[in-house]
Amino acid sequence: MERATIGLVGLGTMGAALALNIAEKGHRIAVWNRTGSVTTAFHAGAGDLAGNIVPTDSLSDLVAAISPPRAIILMVPAGQPVDDQIAQLRPLMGPLDMIIDAGNANFHDTERRAAAAEAAGVAFLGIGVSGGEEGARHGPSIMGGGPKAGWDRVAPVLQSIAARHGDTPCATWMGPRGAGHFVKTVHNGIEYADMQMIAEVYGVMRDGLGLSAPEIAEVLERWNTGILRSYLIEISGAVARATDPLSGAAMLDVIVDAAGQKGTGRWTAIEAQHLAAPVPVIEAAVMARNVSARRDERRAGEAAFGAGPQRLSVDLADLEGAMIAGKILCYAQGFTMLAAASETYGWGVPLPECAKVWRAGCIIRSDMLDHMSAALTEDPARNLILAPAFSAHLKAQHGALRRVVAAAALAGHAMPALSAGLAWFDLMRTGRGTANMIQAQRDFFGAHGFERTDGRPGKHGPWGAHG
Numbered sequence: 091m092e093r094a095t096i097g098l099v100g101l102g103t104m105g106a107a108l109a110l111n112i113a114e115k116g117h118r119i120a121v122w123n124r125t126g127s128v129t130t131a132f133h134a135g136a137g138d139l140a141g142n143i144v145p146t147d148s149l150s151d152l153v154a155a156i157s158p159p160r161a162i163i164l165m166v167p168a169g170q171p172v173d174d175q176i177a178q179l180r181p182l183m184g185p186l187d188m189i190i191d192a193g194n195a196n197f198h199d200t201e202r203r204a205a206a207a208e209a210a211g212v213a214f215l216g217i218g219v220s221g222g223e224e225g226a227r228h229g230p231s232i233m234g235g236g237p238k239a240g241w242d243r244v245a246p247v248l249q250s251i252a253a254r255h256g257d258t259p260c261a262t263w264m265g266p267r268g269a270g271h272f273v274k275t276v277h278n279g280i281e282y283a284d285m286q287m288i289a290e291v292y293g294v295m296r297d298g299l300g301l302s303a304p305e306i307a308e309v310l311e312r313w314n315t316g317i318l319r320s321y322l323i324e325i326s327g328a329v330a331r332a333t334d335p336l337s338g339a340a341m342l343d344v345i346v347d348a349a350g351q352k353g354t355g356r357w358t359a360i361e362a363q364h365l366a367a368p369v370p371v372i373e374a375a376v377m378a379r380n381v382s383a384r385r386d387e388r389r390a391g392e393a394a395f396g397a398g399p400q401r402l403s404v405d406l407a408d409l410e411g412a413m414i415a416g417k418i419l420c421y422a423q424g425f426t427m428l429a430a431a432s433e434t435y436g437w438g439v440p441l442p443e444c445a446k447v448w449r450a451g452c453i454i455r456s457d458m459l460d461h462m463s464a465a466l467t468e469d470p471a472r473n474l475i476l477a478p479a480f481s482a483h484l485k486a487q488h489g490a491l492r493r494v495v496a497a498a499a500l501a502g503h504a505m506p507a508l509s510a511g512l513a514w515f516d517l518m519r520t521g522r523g524t525a526n527m528i529q530a531q532r533d534f535f536g537a538h539g540f541e542r543t544d545g546r547p548g549k550h551g552p553w554g555a556h557g
């Protein structure tokens with residue numbers, strides 16, 4: 091029997107979709123799943139693609155079905171299951187064979203697994219795959235990490251299944267070891283932030299302006315024809331437009347206001363703190379999801395203090411402007427964090443490529459990312475807010491962001507992400523800040539010392555023992 095080009099372990103939703111995508115692009119793929127009946131059912135349901143799929147019922151059969159040097163994609167839940175699967179597979183594989191973890195791994199795990207693979211002289215890739223089930227099936231965005239030679243070996247397959255922006259496949263090597271999974275983590279942090287900012291302006295439209303869900307859909311649909319054109323604005327318009335088949339009410343109005351999460355957005359916030367790379371919009375988005383889940387406490391708060399959001403008056407044009415400014419600020423923070431991580435871990439992540447790989451296939455895909463990739467190509471070291479195209483937007487729109495955040499604050503609407511973006515923006519344009527007070531306090535209670543503005547000698551103030 092003809093051997094397969096590649097193998098895949100784990101036929102859950104994402105694994106199955108990815109396997110079908112690979113088969114559809116003309117590659118022969120061998121598959122294995124822990125529960126054998128899942129493999130059989132998957133193969134039976136693959137229709138025309140079944141001829142390109144080799145179902146196997148043991149890991150050794152899987153390995154034997156692939157032509158060496160082998161590459162096997164793992165699509166199993168992140169964490170211990172990945173380690174368990176590697177431990178079972180590795181002894182069956184040759185030194186040139188490669189394991190590819192395509193799950194949503196914590197990049198620290200990927201760094202550890204890469205180091206173990208390197209020590210054993212075998213190749214291991216950690217790749218971030220974005221786009222949900224639909225993306226996995228018809229074209230995800232793929233952020234690769236691991237040895238470049240290993241990536242190059244499987245790049246033809248991965249690029250053939252990836253989404254395309256024009257002629258460019260959205261499947262790119264981001265650097266060694268955990269780089270790919272780190273880029274995916276930042277992607278997810280930005281995903282949380284984009285979603286939260288949309289939720290905030292939705293709240294202003296619903297509770298502040300009293301718009302109905304279909305009216306809100308109309309606004310979002312209009313925004314999706316302008317600068318904000320993106321997958322998340324598009325689907326937000328679609329969900330606002332939808333009617334609940336059970337009650338006939340707007341679908342949005344019958345959905346409980348408590349958000350779930352699997353944790354990758356939280357990882358972004360945690361890593362940002364480790365790196366001292368501020369991503370306040372993302373942190374605020376993670377915080378807001380956590381608060382959303384505490385429904386009982388929020389209800390108790392409303393009973394104690396009265397309902398937060400009151401009617402307010404803002405222009406829809408200002409709301410759109412606030413979103414434009416907030417999005418730029420958020421991405422500027424995300425790219426700066428990526429640069430900091432890349433330097434700390436020695437990955438050499440190409441920021442323009444990262445913006446390019448997010449242009450299609452992934453959840454945060456948007457027109458703006460195309461302009462961001464151009465700005466980062468001009469000067470990858472410059473903060474995005476200083477790139478002429480984006481500083482022009484910010485100059486035009488920060489007033490709108492300010493008016494929206496101010497009106498929201500006065501009317502009791504929480505806008506954690508947008509207001510965090512505004513606060514960061516104002517900090518970033520304050521040449522003379524207020525941390526001289528912090529330095530004085532630190533010196534006062536701990537003799538930590540400070541630097542003087544006038545260059546004169548002395549690094550302590552005239553207080554107590556340190557005067």
Ligand code: 6PG
Nearest residue numbers: 220221222278351352353354453
């Ligand atoms: C993607 C998404 C995906 C993520 C879901 C759910 O890029 O396709 O980021 O990987 O798992 O969006 O994430 P939460 O459950 O944390 O919201």
